[in-house]
Each structure stands twice: as structure tokens, then as C-alpha cells.
């Protein structure tokens with residue numbers, strides 16, 4: 546499943562100030578975990594918060610300089626354990642993996658002139674082989690519906706679910722068809 550930060554992603558930045566929104570994804574079954582992989586990432590603010598480093602108690606260092614950020618949580622709400630540091634900047638972060646059944650993405654815009662634009666996909670997976678699942682080269686297992694999908698999403702993280710060779714044996718369609726355009730064949 547692909548998500549965009551907003552509907553005009555890749556055309557205009559999302560610039561609303563003081564946004565705090567979240568999206569929680571549940572894995573396909575109880576035994577599964579959730580991975581999120583960014584495909585495009587741009588999250589920052591041109592100017593830090595006007596209240597000159599108002600340090601919220603408990604946070605000593607802020608890697609995003611009081612600017613906008615994305616934070617993942619290892620569960621179904623913001624009371625769950627945060628996964629990693631707040632993410633910001635222009636470099637695509639590493640894939641984020643839940644340890645349980647849920648993964649929550651939170652987007653916060655702070656400061657002045659926030660610039661937010663990202664695209665990514667959630668994948669439900671499990672470690673270890675079980676029947677209706679496809680075994681990636683890297684040891685993950687993903688639902689077989691994600692193998693050779695039309696949008697050419699790398700759900701495994703190593704490309705093996707979209708490979709033309711075994712075990713996926715995808716029929717090679719246009720390799721660069723991405724981003725959910727359901728065009729004509």
C-alpha cells in the first residue's frame with residue numbers, strides 16, 4: 546500500500562503550519578509485522594520555531610532543530626514506544642520495522658515555512674516461511690499478493706518480490722511504472 550503525504554505530493558509542498566497527524570497501519574494477520582519504506586522524502590522547516598528553542602521538558606537534543614519531522618511508533622498510538630529518532634531532512638531514511646502488529650506514523654509541522662513531501666509504502670511481513678507467503682531472498686516473508694505487483698513496489702526490500710528470475714518469476718512489464726498510475730496496458 547502506497548501512501549503520499551498529501552494529494553499534491555511531488556507537485557507542491559505541504560506547508561500547513563502546526564499540523565500533528567498520524568496514520569496507523571495494522572499488519573495483515575496477528576503474526577505479522579509492518580514495514581514502512583520511504584520512496585521519496587523531504588521534511589523540514591525553513592525557519593525554526595519562533596519561540597526560540599522552547600525546550601520541551603525531557604527532550605535534551607532535537608535532531609530536527611524545532612522543525613518539522615516524522616516519527617514512527619511501535620504500536621497503534623502515540624503512547625507506544627517511539628521507533629528511532631524523529632526523521633527530517635532530504636535523505637530517504639532506512640526502512641522502519643515494527644516489532645508487533647501495528648506501526649504508527651506521525652507527522653508534525655513546526656516552525657515557519659514547513660516543507661513536507663513524502664511517498665512511501667507499508668508492507669505486512671513476517672520472518673520465516675509459512676504457506677501463503679512469499680519468501681524474499683533476505684529472509685522476510687510477505688503476502689503473495691504483493692509479489693509481482695503492478696506498481697512494481699519493492700516490498701521485500703531487496704527487490705526479490707519483483708524480480709524476473711526465480712522465485713518470483715515476474716513477467717517483465719515496464720520496470721519504471723511506479724506511483725499508482727493505472728493506465729492502459
Ligand SMILES: [Ca+2]
Nearest residue numbers: 691698700706
Ligand atoms: Ca511487490
